[in-house]
Amino acid sequence: MDALEANCGVIPTDEDLAQAHARLRGRVRRTPILHVDGRDVGADGALTLKLEQLQHTGSFKARGALNAVLTMPGAATSVTAASGGNHAVAVAWAARRAGVHATIFVPSFSPQVKQDAIRRHGADLHLVDGFYADALDASQRYAADHDAVHIDAYDQVATVAGQSTVGAELADQIPPGDVVIVSCGGGGLFAGVCLALRGRNTVLAAEPETAPSLAAAIAAGRPVDIDIDRTGVAVDSLGARRAGAIATAVALDQRSRVLLAPDRAIRHAQHQLWDSLRLAVEPGGATALAAALQHARDLSGHGVTVLISGANA
Numbered sequence: 001m002d003a004l005e006a007n008c009g010v011i012p013t014d015e016d017l018a019q020a021h022a023r024l025r026g027r028v029r030r031t032p033i034l035h036v037d038g039r040d041v042g043a044d045g046a047l048t049l050k051l052e053q054l055q056h057t058g059s060f061k062a063r064g065a066l067n068a069v070l071t072m073p074g075a076a077t078s079v080t081a082a083s084g085g086n087h088a089v090a091v092a093w094a095a096r097r098a099g100v101h102a103t104i105f106v107p108s109f110s111p112q113v114k115q116d117a118i119r120r121h122g123a124d125l126h127l128v129d130g131f132y133a134d135a136l137d138a139s140q141r142y143a144a145d146h147d148a149v150h151i152d153a154y155d156q157v158a159t160v161a162g163q164s165t166v167g168a169e170l171a172d173q174i175p176p177g178d179v180v181i182v183s184c185g186g187g188g189l190f191a192g193v194c195l196a197l198r199g200r201n202t203v204l205a206a207e208p209e210t211a212p213s214l215a216a217a218i219a220a221g222r223p224v225d226i227d228i229d230r231t232g233v234a235v236d237s238l239g240a241r242r243a244g245a246i247a248t249a250v251a252l253d254q255r256s257r258v259l260l261a262p263d264r265a266i267r268h269a270q271h272q273l274w275d276s277l278r279l280a281v282e283p284g285g286a287t288a289l290a291a292a293l294q295h296a297r298d299l300s301g302h303g304v305t306v307l308i309s310g311a312n313a
Contacts, residue, residue, distance in 0.1 A: 053311035065090035067162030085114030154188030167196025187247020206291035237284030285310035
């Protein structure tokens with residue numbers, strides 16, 4: 001683990017996870033699971049869905065953002081963040097709850113619904129030409145120039161520990177041995193769920209074919225930059241040019257697998273969730289289900305739990 005952390009990122013400890021779980025109890029929603037006849041969504045066997053799109057701000061991101069804000073130095077009065085949208089909405093929401101000011105940077109192609117939500121929570125919003133990496137650079141420069149605390153979307157111990165509370169809930173909701181499939185952009189949710197369910201459940205990352213950053217990091221043994229297809233249906237939420245150092249370290253340590261899903265499968269999963277279950281989910285939120293359907297043969301013989309991660313469509 002030490003060599004991995006030296007080349008990748010510092011992995012949150014069990015104590016980090018336990019403290020986040022205690023800190024967020026009663027402050028975030030304990031989201032339900034839904035047992036589904038797989039035929040309703042185009043699968044052969046039964047599936048369990050973890051409905052994290054019902055979380056505050058419409059995605060799991062509220063967990064990591066609030067944990068990071070609540071662990072800031074006591075004198076901090078201003079935060080900044082960058083994301084494709086969901087983390088930005090969550091930081092704006094968490095900052096408002098904590099009584100601090102938020103300045104947010106997102107790529108200019110971030111969906112309008114997410115831009116509107118950021119402003120609704122009282123944050124200052126700046127649109128940046130380019131991708132997430134460009135918004136991140138702007139956020140980090142703002143933090144340095146204005147003495148603000150930068151809340152990272154996925155490569156910060158407090159953020160990953162906050163996301164791990166999804167896994168802590170799943171440990172009470174699903175049996176040991178189930179395969180859990182988690183959508184992955186920068187990998188904060190994937191890393192947190194992996195750590196929370198370590199030794200109990202196998203956790204697989206699901207990435208769009210248009211942005212396979214964790215797959216590339218695993219192949220290289222370290223985070224690497226990739227080319228992203230900006231036209232991809234899920235790149236606004238899962239379009240990290242480089243997988244997080246923490247997620248890469250966790251994936252290498254646990255010898256994790258990545259399941260890739262093409263855009264057509266993501267759109268199909270999104271439509272199936274609405275048509276059959278009346279669940280309104282954004283493309284990134286449906287990517288884990290798309291991967292489960294796309295790789296159904298590889299998953300046969302296992303109970304499968306799919307994390308539905310966001311609804312900001």
